[in-house]
Amino acid sequence: MSNATADRIAGIISQxxxxxxxxxxxxxxQCGFSGAVVQILGRLEVPFHSVDVLADYDIREGIKAYTNWPTIPQLFIKGEFVGGADIVREMAQTGELTAMLGEKGVPLGAL
Structure with a gap:
């Protein structure tokens, strides 16, 4: 991954x-896993910024290197990498996702 791609990813995450x-x-x-995370965030009414990795090859490959995580989707909360669809789904079921959002000061029900 180029430094420019890493800088773009870091900028998106920090902003x-x-x-x-x-x-x-x-x-x-464009995939069920991405759709599942969108639905979870929607149920919690969490405002989020999305990045379509299919529209940008450098970002698609770069995000995998950035996190050392091989799959898409990838969720970040306040700069922290949370994980992919399975992790987000599990965290939502146990209440950990709601707790994490609250701890980090992300408003729920803000959509």
Whole structure:
């Protein structure tokens, strides 16, 4: 990954409280895993910034190197990498996701 790509990714993450690197856009996810995370965030009414990795090859490959995580989607909250769809789904089921959002000061029900 180039330094420029790493800088772009870091900038996106630092400028937004919640960022979802996903396949497609929230209104039209291009994979079931991305769609699942969008639905979870939607149920919690969490405002988030999305990045369509299918529209930018450098970002698609760069985010995997940035986090050392091989799959998309990838969720960040206040700069912290949370994980992919399975982790987000599990955290939502146990209440950990809601707790983490609250601890980090991300408003729920803000959509």
């Amino acid at each position: 937004n409280d919640v960022v979802l690197f996903m396949k497609g856009i929230p209104a039209a996810p």
